[in-house]
Each structure stands twice: as structure tokens, then as C-alpha cells.
Amino acid sequence: xxxxxxxxxxxxxxxxxxxxxxxxxxxxxxxxxxxxxxxxxxxxxxxxxxxxxxxxxxxxxxxxxxxxxxxxxxxxxxxxxxxxxxxxxxxxxxxxxxxxxxxxxxxxxxxxxxxxxxxxxxxxxxxxxxxxxxxxxxxxxxxxxxxxxxxxxxxxxxxxxxxxxxxxxxxxxxxxxxxxxxxxxxxxxxxxxxxxxxxxxxxxxxxxxxxxxxxxxxxxxxxxxxxxxxxxxxxxxxxxxxxxxxxxxxxxxxxxxxxxxxxxxxxxxxxxxxxxxxxxxxxxxxxxxxxxxxxxxxx
Amino acid sequence: xxxxxxxxxxxxxxxxxxxxxxxxxxxxxxxxxxxxxxxxxxxxxxxxxxxxxxxxxxxxxxxxxxxxxxxxxxxxxxxxxxxxxxxxxxxxxx
Numbered sequence: 001x002x003x004x005x006x007x008x009x010x011x012x013x014x015x016x017x018x019x020x021x022x023x024x025x026x027x028x029x030x031x032x033x034x035x036x037x038x039x040x041x042x043x044x045x046x047x048x049x050x051x052x053x054x055x056x057x058x059x060x061x062x063x064x065x066x067x068x069x070x071x072x073x074x075x076x077x078x079x080x081x082x083x084x085x086x087x088x089x090x091x092x093x094x095x096x097x098x099x100x101x102x103x104x105x106x107x108x109x110x111x112x113x114x115x116x117x118x119x120x121x122x123x124x125x126x127x128x129x130x131x132x133x134x135x136x137x138x139x140x141x142x143x144x145x146x147x148x149x150x151x152x153x154x155x156x157x158x159x160x161x162x163x164x165x166x167x168x169x170x171x172x173x174x175x176x177x178x179x180x181x182x183x184x185x186x187x188x189x190x191x192x193x194x195x196x197x198x199x200x201x202x203x204x205x206x207x208x209x210x211x212x213x214x215x216x217x218x219x220x221x222x223x224x225x226x227x228x229x230x231x232x233x234x235x236x237x238x239x240x241x242x243x244x245x246x247x248x249x250x251x252x253x254x255x256x257x258x259x260x261x262x263x264x265x266x267x268x269x270x271x272x273x274x275x276x277x278x279x280x281x282x283x284x285x286x287x288x289x290x291x292x293x294x295x296x297x298x299x
Numbered sequence: 300x301x302x303x304x305x306x307x308x309x310x311x312x313x314x315x316x317x318x319x320x321x322x323x324x325x326x327x328x329x330x331x332x333x334x335x336x337x338x339x340x341x342x343x344x345x346x347x348x349x350x351x352x353x354x355x356x357x358x359x360x361x362x363x364x365x366x367x368x369x370x371x372x373x374x375x376x377x378x379x380x381x382x383x384x385x386x387x388x389x390x391x392x393x
Contacts, residue, residue, distance in 0.1 A: 021357065021359075078333075085323065151320075
């Protein structure tokens with residue numbers, strides 16, 4: 001490692017922050033760009049499972065809330081792609097890489113939303129898992145990203161409440177409605193356990209070394225289990241993992257997810273990956289004329 | 300050709316303008332639409348400023364060449380001498 005990089009790393013490790021115009025080692029720029037780009041892709045792809053339910057939402061109020069949440073998430077993608085652009089990768093290149101399958105998005109957005117129960121489980125538990133990672137990013141060494149995360153976290157707070165409200169309505173409803181939630185939870189549990197990634201120790205994780213991330217994957221998962229399993233149980237719902245239990249030392253034990261399967265899913269082989277990417281490709285083609293018209297008109 | 304516009308926002312009346320983020324837009328009209336949408340949609344701002352990034356002059360080095368610490372509180376350390384003065388006066392707090 002050259003002196004300049006060593007100094008940069010020492011600066012980070014003593015809590016130092018980085019701004020857009022500061023010098024940064026190529027490795028830092030590369031890892032950071034890839035990470036924020038994946039986050040942006042996830043916000044953009046994350047609206048598709050919910051979009052399927054705008055027309056089928058059970059009431060007008062739910063339809064409005066769901067639409068507002070989707071609007072927020074597209075907005076988050078816009079903010080995050082701006083961060084990526086300032087790091088040197090244009091938005092067009094990000095969108096091209098996304099639809100060609102050259103970049104990734106979060107595992108949970110590779111699965112279908114079969115029922116309204118899925119919408120509730122996503123808005124409550126998927127968003128809860130995401131908020132844990134996002135809160136940890138407030139401490140990211142790249143200050144422009146951390147600042148944008150403050151705005152994103154502020155907007156996310158209503159999403160979890162909305163999800164919880166959907167779930168509470170269903171579990172206080174008919175037996176059929178309760179079963180809808182349980183059946184959705186049964187399908188979503190595995191992707192949820194995979195969400196925070198494999199349990200790589202913090203001191204071996206280069207993302208932690210560069211202080212892009214401040215939290216180990218397993219720490220995030222434990223925080224999720226500690227916060228949300230009791231909330232699931234108190235509603236009389238069952239978590240589909242016979243091994244799941246809280247040890248005396250406060251550590252949650254669970255069935256180890258299949259990490260190869262996670263890799264396969266995020267590489268575009270999830271049950272809904274192809275369909276979602278095809279949809280994104282189609283909408284990029286369909287709205288291309290708008291961008292062309294806007295740029296031509298203003299030129 | 301699109302430009303980067305820096306967005307500043309005032310959270311409530313009387314608060315300072317603070318940098319919020321940026322938008323990319325081909326002209327001021329579009330910059331205004333994007334900024335409204337991304338930084339004012341939820342009533343989180345009572346005013347926005349849009350500034351083309353090129354118009355911002357940045358200064359980020361502040362060298363204290365003449366050691367001007369006497370103009371700041373960290374330029375004064377009175378603890379030791381206060382102790383000495385108290386001892387001389389025989390007023391050391393007991």
C-alpha cells in the first residue's frame with residue numbers, strides 16, 4: 001500500500017470523513033460506487049413487487065399509501081444515483097448495467113408478491129431489515145452518502161408503520177386473512193434471513209475496513225431477530241424455522257441459510273429475476289423518448 | 300447537455316439555508332421540478348435555492364500560518380496559573 005493510501009486509511013479509521021472533491025484511492029472509489037449503485041438499483045427494483053399491487057389494493061386508502069411509498073422509493077433511487085454519478089459513473093451507465101444483468105440488486109426483490117399478505121410482510125419486515133442496514137450507513141465514511149441516508153431514513157419511518165398497520169388489520173380479521181399473513185411469512189422468512197448477507201466477520205470485511213459499512217452482517221441480522229421475532233410471535237404468528245431460539249446470552253440461533261442459493265438469486269436466478277428485469281428493460285425502452293425530447297428541447 | 304444543480308433548503312422560517320443534495324437537469328425549469336419533487340415533496344422545506352455547480356467557488360483550506368490561537372479559546376490555558384495564584388493567595392478550595 002502506498003503512503004497516500006495508508007494515510008487515507010488512517011484518516012478513515014480515526015473517524016475521518018470524505019467529500020466528493022477529496023482524493024480517494026481507486027479501491028475505495030470502486031467499492032463505494034458499486035455499493036451505492038447496488039443500493040440505488042435496489043430502491044428502483046424494490047418498487048416493482050409493490051407496484052403489482054397498486055391496482056389490487058383492498059381499499060382506496062391502502063392504494064394511496066402504497067403509491068406514496070413507491071414514490072418515496074423511486075425518489076431514493078434518484079438521490080442515490082446522484083451520489084453514484086458524482087463518484088464518476090453516469091446514471092445511464094448504471095441503468096444499462098442493471099437491465100443487462102451486469103450489476104446487482106437486493107435478494108428480496110427477486111421474489112414474486114403473490115398475495116396482499118406479501119405486501120404487508122414486505123412493508124413491515126423487509127423494510128425493518130433494510131432500515132437496520134440503512135441506519136448503520138449514517139456512519140459511512142463517505143459524507144455525501146451518509147447525508148442522503150439521513151433523508152432516506154426519515155422517509156422510511158412511515159413505511160414500516162404502514163406495513164405494521166396492514167399486518168395488524170389482517171391478523172385481526174378473518175381466519176382466511178390471518179392465514180394469508182402466515183403463508184406470506186413462511187415464504188419470506190428465508191429471503192429475510194439472507195438479507196444481511198453471509199456472516200463474514202467485521203475485521204475480514206473490506207467494506208468495514210474502508211468504513212463504507214460500520215456494521216458486521218451478523219450483527220445486523222441479530223439486531224433484526226432481537227427486534228422483530230418477538231413482534232411476530234406476539235401476533236400469534238409462527239416463524240418457519242424449528243431451530244430458531246434466543247440463547248441465554250441473548251444471541252439468536254437459527255438455521256443457516258444456503259449462501260450459494262443467495263449468490264444464485266442475486267446473480268439473476270431468483271424466481272422473479274427475469275420477469276422484473278424484463279419489465280425494467282421494457283420501461284426503459286418505452287420512456288426513452290421522454291429523455292430524448294427533454295434534452296433536445298432544452299438544448 | 301445536462302447540468303448539476305446544487306440544492307439548498309430552508310427547513311422552517313428563520314432557519315439557515317443548508318445544502319441538501321443535487322439534481323441533474325438540462326435547464327432551470329427542469330431543475331426546479333426535480334428539486335421540488337426530491338426535496339420539498341413532504342413539506343420538509345419552506346424554501347429552496349438552486350445553484351449551478353459551476354457557480355460555486357469552494358475554499359477548503361484554512362492554514363493558520365501565523366499561529367493566531369490567541370484569538371480563540373483554545374489559545375488560553377489558565378488551569379496551572381490559576382492554581383498557582385490561589386496557592387499564593389492562600390485561597391486553595393479545601
